[in-house]
Amino acid sequence: MTSDSFRAIIVGAGPTGLALGNLLAAANIDFIILERHRSVITESGACIMLWPHTTRVLDQLGLMDKAVRSALPLDTKTVIDCNGKQVSSDPAFRLIEQNHGYPALAYPRPELIKLLYEGLEDHMSKIKTSSYIQDIDMDVDGVQVRLKDGNVERGSLVIGCDVEREATKDGIAVREHRHIAEFECLFGSATSISEVPARVFWESHGPGVATQMASDGLTCRFSIWKRLAEPVERKRTSTENETERFMEKMGEVLMAPGFYAKDLNKYCTWKRLVYQPEGVAEQWYHDRIVLCGESVAQMTSINGMGFNVAFQSAVLLANKLHAVLKSDPKPRTETLAAALADYEETRKTETQAISKISVYYIRAATWSSWPGRVFIDYILPWFWGETGLVRKLGEGISKGRKLDFIHYEDKVGKVPWERYSN
Numbered sequence: 001m002t003s004d005s006f007r008a009i010i011v012g013a014g015p016t017g018l019a020l021g022n023l024l025a026a027a028n029i030d031f032i033i034l035e036r037h038r039s040v041i042t043e044s045g046a047c048i049m050l051w052p053h054t055t056r057v058l059d060q061l062g063l064m065d066k067a068v069r070s071a072l073p074l075d076t077k078t079v080i081d082c083n084g085k086q087v088s089s090d091p092a093f094r095l096i097e098q099n100h101g102y103p104a105l106a107y108p109r110p111e112l113i114k115l116l117y118e119g120l121e122d123h124m125s126k127i128k129t130s131s132y133i134q135d136i137d138m139d140v141d142g143v144q145v146r147l148k149d150g151n152v153e154r155g156s157l158v159i160g161c162d163v164e165r166e167a168t169k170d171g172i173a174v175r176e177h178r179h180i181a182e183f184e185c186l187f188g189s190a191t192s193i194s195e196v197p198a199r200v201f202w203e204s205h206g207p208g209v210a211t212q213m214a215s216d217g218l219t220c221r222f223s224i225w226k227r228l229a230e231p232v233e234r235k236r237t238s239t240e241n242e243t244e245r246f247m248e249k250m251g252e253v254l255m256a257p258g259f260y261a262k263d264l265n266k267y268c269t270w271k272r273l274v275y276q277p278e279g280v281a282e283q284w285y286h287d288r289i290v291l292c293g294e295s296v297a298q299m300t301s302i303n304g305m306g307f308n309v310a311f312q313s314a315v316l317l318a319n320k321l322h323a324v325l326k327s328d329p330k331p332r333t334e335t336l337a338a339a340l341a342d343y344e345e346t347r348k349t350e351t352q353a354i355s356k357i358s359v360y361y362i363r364a365a366t367w368s369s370w371p372g373r374v375f376i377d378y379i380l381p382w383f384w385g386e387t388g389l390v391r392k393l394g395e396g397i398s399k400g401r402k403l404d405f406i407h408y409e410d411k412v413g414k415v416p417w418e419r420y421s422n
């Protein structure tokens with residue numbers, strides 16, 4: 001299994017796998033990305049919010065100008081309750097950029113995939129599609145990944161970004177234990193909605209249901225969360241009928257002043273219904289296999305953090321691997337495992353903290369308890385409003401990591417970037 005230089009095998013060409021490819025390329029670390037689907041580029045997907053600690057690293061990678069061109073421009077966040085009462089309205093997105101020097105970008109998943117895919121200079125040779133991973137073997141100096149079609153890929157480290165795998169004490173296995181989902185989410189896209197002002201991020205709260213919607217005047221992205229009657233511990237593959245029934249049931253839910261979920265029907269171009277499990281894995285690595293992205297952390301999408309969390313983990317992983325390989329180009333398993341243990345320890349704690357906020361926020365927004373409802377719709381706007389929330393969120397953003405091995409001058413807003421220790 002010995003090869004001359006270090007080579008990472010990334011499993012999954014979703015946003016996390018592709019982001020890792022870009023980060024490892026910047027670190028001059030050889031890699032291959034294996035994707036089970038025939039194509040990486042998809043036509044549909046959720047709107048993913050990229051916060052300034054993510055856009056700062058995109059700038060470091062030279063992808064920022066392109067990123068800004070494909071994002072949905074947003075100024076204001078307006079929150080209403082299900083009766084139409086305005087909870088808060090602030091120029092949150094303008095403030096975020098003023099505070100941190102980088103924008104928060106609302107990014108359709110297909111555009112994000114395209115950005116990261118095209119960011120890889122020689123993507124044709126770096127990504128192998130139709131490559132379904134079946135098994136991984138390890139020995140003292142390498143890994144061997146067996147594909148369903150009988151091919152074998154050899155390398156030094158496997159980075160699992162495929163959601164299907166989990167780490168256990170004995171090794172890495174196909175996921176048996178799914179995190180529990182208490183919420184389902186219908187998300188989708190629509191053509192321009194004339195009744196709803198553009199550049200506003202709308203959020204509505206109500207009993208058991210919360211919604212978000214944003215439009216740039218040409219297209220619109222939306223999400224509707226509903227609390228499940230019973231928690232579930234399995235993946236959802238919804239049929240068209242189930243999706244339509246969900247949409248029908250949600251018809252009278254107010255999403256913006258005078259605009260109900262049923263009004264989406266005439267504009268909607270695409271939609272999908274999923275369960276949104278919540279949980280952070282206990283174990284993130286085993287010897288020469290490490291996990292990143294949704295494989296280790298799942299949260300509902302209401303606080304727009306899932307990918308940002310994965311991206312920060314990917315940045316730390318790239319920094320750690322770069323540091324190890326600088327002093328030892330062919331590290332032994334123990335050397336690699338020590339770096340991966342640091343990665344797990346640091347990112348698990350940070351991810352758990354963000355996951356907790358997300359757990360709390362979705363329950364408060366869906367009025368799952370009185371204290372939550374009072375906090376989110378009365379205390380929070382009265383004390384802070386979105387402006388205060390942006391400041392609070394900024395404390396986390398300013399602790400974000402960037403790539404250690406590329407010299408880069410930060411743009412600075414009102415809130416300085418903090419120095420991080422690893």
Ligand SMILES: Cc1cc2nc3c(=O)[nH]c(=O)nc-3n(C[C@H](O)[C@H](O)[C@H](O)COP(=O)(O)OP(=O)(O)OC[C@H]3O[C@@H](n4cnc5c(N)ncnc54)[C@H](O)[C@@H]3O)c2cc1C
Nearest residue numbers: 012014015016036046049133293294301304305306307308
């Ligand atoms: C409605 C919604 C809104 C969201 N909004 C935000 C947001 O605003 N901000 C944010 O940060 N995050 C958001 N997220 C979360 C974000 O989309 C996810 O965190 C992100 O897509 C996870 O990327 P990933 O690459 O880890 O996993 P995935 O996107 O699931 O990619 C995994 C890849 O691995 C491949 N794969 C799986 N098994 C195998 C195998 N055996 N062999 C080879 N390949 C395999 C799959 O085909 C897939 O391409 C949102 C999610 C949803 C659903």
